[in-house]
Amino acid sequence: MQRLSRAPDIPKELPGSTLNDILNGKRERLPDWELVASFVMVCRSHAERTGLPTGPLGTVEQWQVHWRAARTERSRPPATGSYDLFRTPADEAERRTTRTVARLVRRAGDGDAEPAYRLAIIHVLTGESAQARYWIHAAIQQRHPDARTFADHPRPTEFAAQLSFSYGQAYEQEGPAKRDIARFYYRLAADHGHPRAAERLRALRAVPFGKLLPAPVATEAESRPP
Numbered sequence: 001m002q003r004l005s006r007a008p009d010i011p012k013e014l015p016g017s018t019l020n021d022i023l024n025g026k027r028e029r030l031p032d033w034e035l036v037a038s039f040v041m042v043c044r045s046h047a048e049r050t051g052l053p054t055g056p057l058g059t060v061e062q063w064q065v066h067w068r069a070a071r072t073e074r075s076r077p078p079a080t081g082s083y084d085l086f087r088t089p090a091d092e093a094e095r096r097t098t099r100t101v102a103r104l105v106r107r108a109g110d111g112d113a114e115p116a117y118r119l120a121i122i123h124v125l126t127g128e129s130a131q132a133r134y135w136i137h138a139a140i141q142q143r144h145p146d147a148r149t150f151a152d153h154p155r156p157t158e159f160a161a162q163l164s165f166s167y168g169q170a171y172e173q174e175g176p177a178k179r180d181i182a183r184f185y186y187r188l189a190a191d192h193g194h195p196r197a198a199e200r201l202r203a204l205r206a207v208p209f210g211k212l213l214p215a216p217v218a219t220e221a222e223s224r225p226p
Contacts, residue, residue: 004042012038023106025099036067052141056134100181108135113142118167120150124160125188157192165189165197172200179204 005014012034019039021027031039040063047054058066101122108116116139123132139147153159168185171178183204189197 001039001042001046004045005038007045010038010041014038014042023102025102030067030070033064033067036063053134053137056130100184108138108142111142113139113144113147116142117144117147117150120147121160121163121167122188124156125164125192161189161192161194161197165194168197168200172204 001014001019002016004010005012014035018027018035022031037060040057040060043057044054046052047057101119104115104119104122107114108119116135120132120135120139123129123135136147136151140151150156150159164185168182168189171185172182183201186197186200186204190201
């Protein structure tokens with residue numbers, strides 16, 4: 001991206017260290033507009049060169065609207081209270097979720113098919129259909145073994161919810177350090193009616209007040225997509 005940003009029509013060179021900090025959630029302040037515009041232009045240029053669709057990326061003009069809205073939001077007083085599900089301050093819960101997605105985006109950009117596949121699942125469950133199409137297309141190009149099945153599935157939301165629950169199980173079984181990521185995937189599945197995901201969310205939410213129930217072990221039937 002740094003190399004592509006040196007093109008004469010790009011307003012600002014993108015330093016690798018700066019991009020790394022932003023995409024990993026290490027910087028909380030809003031990037032300046034020239035950096036955002038350059039990032040969008042480079043992404044679109046790369047997509048055009050590699051045959052990926054540019055529509056889901058949005059235009060520079062659309063991103064400027066988002067950037068201005070974010071700048072206005074940052075000028076407001078910080079919200080108080082807590083995020084009920086996570087028992088965590090709202091801004092910290094947001095950072096954790098953002099870091100999870102940012103890591104997937106970075107790895108997908110390096111050509112890893114599994115993060116692209118997971119990003120498609122996440123965007124299906126958050127209702128962002130254009131982004132979901134982009135990432136499933138990327139997963140197919142990167143030869144993920146299940147990407148074509150996902151793309152052709154007659155009930156993609158149900159399919160994605162079951163997979164999201166399975167990811168939650170896997171992260172929960174890795175121990176407390178991965179519990180926030182497990183909650184993230186369980187929440188996506190529970191929002192689309194997955195009953196066992198809702199059960200695990202209730203159990204995790206009760207951790208400060210009692211003993212955590214053991215993470216569920218997927219059965220052979222549950223480990224297979226619907």
